[in-house]
Amino acid sequence: MTHSVAIEEEITLFKKTIEAFAKKEIEPYYSQWEEDGIIPRSLWKKLGEAGFLCVDLPEQYGGLGAPLHFAMSIVDEFSRLGFSSVSGNLAVHSNIVAHYILNAGSEEQKTHYLPKMVSGDFIGAIAMTEPGAGSDLQGIKTTAVKNTSTGEYVINGSKTFISNGQNFDFVIVVAKTNQALPASKGTTLFIVDGDSKGLTKGKKLKKIGLHSADTSELFLEEVRADHRQILGELDNGFITLMRELPRERTTLAVGACGAMEGALELTIQYIHEREVFGKPLSQLQVIRHKIAEMTTEAKVNRAYVNQCLALLERNQLSTVDASIAKLSTTEAQGRIADGCLQLFGGYGYMEEYPISRAFTDARVQRIYGGTSEIMKEIISKDVLGK
Structure with missing residues (x-):
């Protein structure tokens, strides 16, 4: 073997x-x-x-x-x-x-x-996104200013869309440590414990999907951190973030593949059981062809993601290839969740049917981890040059 x-x-x-x-x-x-x-x-x-x-x-x-x-x-x-x-x-x-x-x-x-x-x-969390800076990490406003007498850093700012935002025990905070430089050269990552003085977990945000995934705001007011809480190198946090993005985007692509396949499984089972005009939905050509299209899309995406996983395992996956995987799979997930819900008819719109949850949960996939538009920008820069 x-x-x-x-x-x-x-x-x-x-x-x-x-x-x-x-x-x-x-x-x-x-x-x-x-x-x-x-x-x-x-x-x-x-x-x-x-x-x-x-x-x-x-x-x-x-x-x-x-x-x-x-x-x-x-x-x-x-x-x-x-x-x-x-x-x-x-x-x-x-x-x-x-x-x-x-x-x-x-x-x-x-x-x-x-x-x-x-x-x-x-439970771990990461605080990158800010109310005024979404996919553009260069626009972060949270600061960590060194107190010259104590050597501690004082962190001030607010973050949003924090996954595990209510349950976390510690959070990696992205903050600007050098105001004279652009964020790409003056940003540092800090590990901040959840019970730190001045750290406040904001309200749990209400979302259209992923309801039980606690997503929250985070406020940092005069939060003190010493040098041992710096993750990686001072002022070099942006490089650490960039290095980890291929893994993050591939993870999202894997989740998209799983979700697509799950939605198709639910739908195939349903159309075998549901009868219209005296025969199962699965015997109508228009339905059969729709399933064929969606299955093809899911399988082709899975094959590319598997290729990316093999590269990631060898530490050879580029940001561009991970971005292609993220863009393609999450867009496909949206189309397939929508197409599958359609085949359930009115029942697909009812919350008691899991396909409705698959539909609403899918929507954020094209937004977090870098929006589809940002993915296209990364890919086009690679293909066409700056």
């Missing part, structure tokens, strides 16, 4: 374990969580105990040292099963925040935060 076939079989088994966990620990409660607008902290502990958090971290920091594909399978499977709020917030914690610390953190930071992230005792 070849190495890749063995890994594929392991991933298939791993996905079955994830599905069994979801059926027991998520499915019976998910609708209530969506109503409440938050995932309980107890689920994070259960995810940690089941070994579903930060699986690709090295064993010395509590992880399993598993290949990248295993970490992505968790996001993939929760998305396929229709639990996108869990999938999205888990991805921020495990696939984004944990890797910022692993790749840019000091040994002290890694040993303090990572094992607790693996166990679910600590």
